[in-house]
Amino acid sequence: xxxLGIVVAICLVWQATRWTYADALxxxxxxxxxxxxxxxxxxxxxxxRYAYLPYVLSQNIDVQIMLKSSFNLELVNHYLQSxxxxxxxxxxxxxNSIGDTLAASNWQEPLSFxxxxxxxxxxxxxxxxxxxxxxxxxxxxxxxxxYFMSHPVLQDERFLGATVxxxxxxxxxxxxxxxxxxxxxxxxxxxxxxxxxxxxxxRTLTALSEAQRTxxxxxxxYGHQSLDLLPLDTVATLAAGQRIVRFENTLxxxxxxPLPDLDWQLHHVVPLAPVREQGQVVAAIGTVLALLILALGxxxxxxxxxxxxxxxxxxxxxxxxxNLRLQEEITERSRTESALRETQAELVQAGKLAALxxxxxxxxxxxxxxxxxxxxxxxxxxxxLDRQETGKVRETLAAVSRMTEHMASITAQLKTFAHxxxxxxxxxxxxxCLDGALAMTAPLFSEFGISxxxxxxxxPLVLExxxxxxxxxxxxxxxxxxxxxxxxxxxxxQIEISTxxxxxxxxxxxxxxxxxxxxxxxxFTPFFTTKEVGEGMGLGLSISYRIVTDLGGxxxxxxxxxxxxxxIVRLPLVNQGNGAMK
Ligand code: ADP
Numbered sequence: 001x002x003x004l005g006i007v008v009a010i011c012l013v014w015q016a017t018r019w020t021y022a023d024a025l026x027x028x029x030x031x032x033x034x035x036x037x038x039x040x041x042x043x044x045x046x047x048x049r050y051a052y053l054p055y056v057l058s059q060n061i062d063v064q065i066m067l068k069s070s071f072n073l074e075l076v077n078h079y080l081q082s083x084x085x086x087x088x089x090x091x092x093x094x095x096n097s098i099g100d101t102l103a104a105s106n107w108q109e110p111l112s113f114x115x116x117x118x119x120x121x122x123x124x125x126x127x128x129x130x131x132x133x134x135x136x137x138x139x140x141x142x143x144x145x146x147y148f149m150s151h152p153v154l155q156d157e158r159f160l161g162a163t164v165x166x167x168x169x170x171x172x173x174x175x176x177x178x179x180x181x182x183x184x185x186x187x188x189x190x191x192x193x194x195x196x197x198x199x200x201x202x203r204t205l206t207a208l209s210e211a212q213r214t215x216x217x218x219x220x221x222y223g224h225q226s227l228d229l230l231p232l233d234t235v236a237t238l239a240a241g242q243r244i245v246r247f248e249n250t251l252x253x254x255x256x257x258p259l260p261d262l263d264w265q266l267h268h269v270v271p272l273a274p275v276r277e278q279g280q281v282v283a284a285i286g287t288v289l290a291l292l293i294l295a296l297g298x299x300x301x302x303x304x305x306x307x308x309x310x311x312x313x314x315x316x317x318x319x320x321x322x323n324l325r326l327q328e329e330i331t332e333r334s335r336t337e338s339a340l341r342e343t344q345a346e347l348v349q350a351g352k353l354a355a356l357x358x359x360x361x362x363x364x365x366x367x368x369x370x371x372x373x374x375x376x377x378x379x380x381x382x383x384x385l386d387r388q389e390t391g392k393v394r395e396t397l398a399a400v401s402r403m404t405e406h407m408a409s410i411t412a413q414l415k416t417f418a419h420x421x422x423x424x425x426x427x428x429x430x431x432x433c434l435d436g437a438l439a440m441t442a443p444l445f446s447e448f449g450i451s452x453x454x455x456x457x458x459x460p461l462v463l464e465x466x467x468x469x470x471x472x473x474x475x476x477x478x479x480x481x482x483x484x485x486x487x488x489x490x491x492x493x494q495i496e497i498s499t500x501x502x503x504x505x506x507x508x509x510x511x512x513x514x515x516x517x518x519x520x521x522x523x524f525t526p527f528f529t530t531k532e533v534g535e536g537m538g539l540g541l542s543i544s545y546r547i548v549t550d551l552g553g554x555x556x557x558x559x560x561x562x563x564x565x566x567x568i569v570r571l572p573l574v575n576q577g578n579g580a581m582k
Contacts, residue, residue, distance in 0.1 A: 077103045193222070
C-alpha cells in the first residue's frame with residue numbers, strides 16, 4: 001500500500017513536471033515566434049526604406065550625363081551628399097561601367113569611395129547584367145559592414161554604370177542588443193552577419209566549403225573575418241525552424257525563419273533555463289507535497305493503528321473481566337451445587353429415614369394385630385386345655401395358624417424387595433389370573449357396593465410368567481381402585497383387555513378421587529402412600545411395577561377426564577401357536 005502510494009506520487013510528480021515543462025516551452029516558442037515576426041518586419045522596413053534610392057539616382061539626368069561624359073562630377077557629388085544626409089543612408093555612390101566609383105556622398109571624407117573600384121562586388125555584376133542587386137558585406141574602404149543595394153543606369157539598353165546605396169544595419173543590431181534579446185541574421189551560406197551577440201558575429205551555422213570560401217573571397221564579402229563555425233549542437237528538433245541547441249553547456253531554444261525576398265534567415269535564441277527551472281520548481285513543489293501527503297498518510301495510519309491497538313487492548317481487558325466474572329460465577333455455581341448436593345443428600349437421608357419410619361409403622365401395625373390375637377388365642381388355648389375342652393382348643397389353634405398365615409403373607413410381600421426374582425419359565429393365561437384376582441376381591445365389591453364392567457376377549461391370552469405374580473398385580477390395582485372410590489357417590493370399576501401386535505393391554509379404570517398432580521411421579525416408589533398408617537404401606541404399586549417390568553412389560557397411570565384414575569398395564573404375549581399352559 002505504502003509502496004503503491006510512493007509509485008503513484010512519483011508518477012504524478014513526473015507527469016506534472018513534464019506538463020509544466022511542455023507548457024512553458026510552448027509559451028516560449030509562441031513568444032519567440034511573435035518576436036521573429038516583429039524583427040523580420042523591422043528589418044524589412046529598414047531595408048525597403050532605402051530601396052528606392054538607387055532607382056531614383058539611376059533616373060537622374062546629371063548622373064547619366066556624368067557617366068557618359070565625366071562632366072557634372074562636382075554637381076553629382078554635392079547632390080549625392082545632400083540626398084544621403086536627407087535620406088539617412090550610410091552612403092550613396094555612382095560607379096561607371098567597369099566598377100570605378102565616379103561620385104560618392106562621402107567625396108570629401110578621408111575614406112571616400114571616389115576613385116575606388118568595386119567591380120568585383122556581386123551587386124555591381126548584378127547591375128551590370130541589368131538587374132537590381134543587393135548584398136551584405138564589410139566595406140572594403142571603410143571596413144564598416146553594410147547592406148548594399150544597386151540599380152543599373154541604362155541608356156538605350158547600354159550599361160552606363162550602377163547607382164548604389166549602402167545602409168548601415170548596426171543601429172538595428174544595437175536595438176536588439178539593448179532589448180536583451182539574442183537575434184541573429186544569417187546569409188545563404190549560414191554566416192551570421194548580424195548578431196546581437198558580439199561573440200557570435202561573423203561565425204557560421206554550418207561549416208563552409210572551399211568553394212563557398214573562394215566565392216566569398218572573390219566578392220570580398222566579409223573582409224578578413226575567419227568565419228569559424230559556431231559550435232551550436234542541435235539537441236532536439238521540435239519542428240521546422242524550432243530546435244533546442246547547446247552552446248558552452250547551456251541549452252537554448254533557437255527559432256529560425258526565412259526572410260521574404262532575401263536569402264537570409266532570421267534567428268531568435270533564448271536560454272531554456274527558465275523553462276527548465278519552472279519544471280524543476282514544479283517537481284520540487286510536487287515532491288514536497290507528495291512527501292507531505294505521504295507523511296500525513298503515515299501519520300494517519302499510525303494513528304489508526306494506535307486506535308486499533310487501544311481498542312484491542314480495551315476489548316482484551318473486557319474479555320479478561322468477563323472471564324473473571326465467569327470464573328467467579330462458575331465458582332459460585334459449584335459452591336451452590338455442592339451445597340445443593342449436600343442438601344439433597346440430607347434430604348435423601350431424611351426421606352430414607354421417613355420411609356423407614358413409615359414402613360416400620362406399617363409393619364408394626366400389620367403384625368401387631370395378629371401377634372396380639374395369637375397371644376390371646378394362646379392364653380385361651382391354655383384355659384381350654386385346663387378345662388379339657390379339646391374341640392375348642394383345636395379351633396383356637398386353627399385360628400392361630402390363620403393368623404400366622406396372614407403374617408407370612410405380609411412378610412412375603414416384603415421379600416419381593418429382599419431377593420432377586422428367579423428367571424421366569426412358566427406360562428399363564430391372563431383370564432385365569434383376572435378370575436383369581438376378582439375372586440379374592442369379591443367381598444370388597446359387595447361391601448362397598450361397587451359395580452364392575454368387563455370387556456374381555458374370549459380367546460385365552462397366554463403370557464410368560466406365573467399366576468401368583470400376575471394375579472398380585474391385578475389384585476393390587478383393583479384394591480387401590482376400590483380404596484379410591486370408598487367415599488365417592490359413583491363407584492364403578494371398569495376392566496378392559498385388548499391385544500395389539502404381540503402385546504396385551506389391561507386397563508383398570510375407576511370413578512374414584514383420582515391422583516394429585518404432584519403425586520404422579522412418586523406413585524411407583526416404595527413406601528409412598530397417601531393412606532393412613534395401618535391402611536397402606538405404600539408397597540402395592542412398587543411391587544406391581546417390579547413384577548410388570550420383570551415380565552418385560554410397562555405400567556402407567558393417568559387421570560380420567562370424567563374423574564377417577566386409569567392404570568394401563570402392557571405385557572408381551574406368547575405366540576398363540578405355542579399353545580397355552582395352565
Ligand atoms: P398403598 O395402597 O398401600 O397406599 P400403593 O403403592 O398401592 O400403596 O399405592 C400408593 C398410593 O397411590 C396410594 O396411597 C394412593 O394414594 C395412590 N393410588 C393408587 N391407586 C390409586 C387409584 N386407583 N386412585 C387414586 N389413588 C391411587
